[in-house]
């Protein structure tokens with residue numbers, strides 16, 4: 001038995017054009033074996049619904065895909081009678097006398113929803129079936145983004161997409177092409193950082209998936225993954241370096257503000273003149289370090305380099321001199337350029353690399 005033309009579904013799918021995140025699932029798994037049903041239930045998802053074709057059975061099949069036996073047993077044990085199958089073939093007006101629905105119920109030992117509207121429409125019929133259970137506490141699992149995921153997201157359910165289909169053999173050629181296109185669109189949306197709509201129940205999404213995410217399906221996707229990972233690592237490294245520079249700058253400024261605490265040299269004149277301005281300037285210098293990567297010396301036209309701030313080692317004070325209204329301190333991180341800091345009444349300048 002095939003499926004009749006799903007006009008309502010096509011019209012619904014156009015909503016995705018204005019809100020593409022509707023087709024983005026909360027969770028992607030390879031197939032139902034990856035779902036940690038026990039953890040999902042503990043997280044507050046107390047009912048679960050499944051698409052049938054290419055999610056539980058082969059296309060238009062009436063038997064559970066054999067490798068899914070254990071997972072299906074776990075699901076039924078956890079969810080008991082709060083499991084239902086929502087198919088766009090079985091249980092719809094296309095299913096004469098619900099013969100297909102009954103055969104599936106016999107084989108899979110769960111209810112098949114009898115419904116008039118096809119996914120992604122008809123969510124209310126599922127909510128009516130799970131009478132009294134809020135949509136946010138229902139998970140919908142399926143292999144199609146534009147039908148199963150949009151259906152679940154439309155009604156605020158937790159959506160789980162199964163990426164590895166049971167088989168493409170015997171599938172509706174149009175559905176097959178659209179599914180492949182959906183995967184490409186999902187990969188694109190991911191690269192655009194368009195995420196699933198936030199689910200109202202806080203769920204540890206990693207805890208409810210039993211295995212590692214599926215490997216990339218195409219060379220293009222593999223390359224995109226590599227680029228995304230490289231960008232992530234680069235940004236993390238830059239962030240760490242900025243943090244390190246900021247901390248080092250703060251420490252260096254602290255030493256020039258209170259050198260006597262480290263060297264025993266008196267700096268009464270300097271520390272008692274213009275202290276608030278010094279603090280403000282130090283903060284500004286630190287900010288300049290953080291946001292622009294430039295040193296304070298570049299602000300005064302001196303040739304400097306921020307390259308000296310690259311380790312976590314504490315700077316050592318090499319020398320400290322002071323006169324009327326001024327102080328000069330030279331600090332150095334072992335293996336790096338010395339940093340000269342000159343403090344005048346009301347000013348402070350850090351000049352890395354200059355002697």
Ligand SMILES: [Mg+2]
Nearest residue numbers: 051053054143
């Ligand atoms: Mg399907």
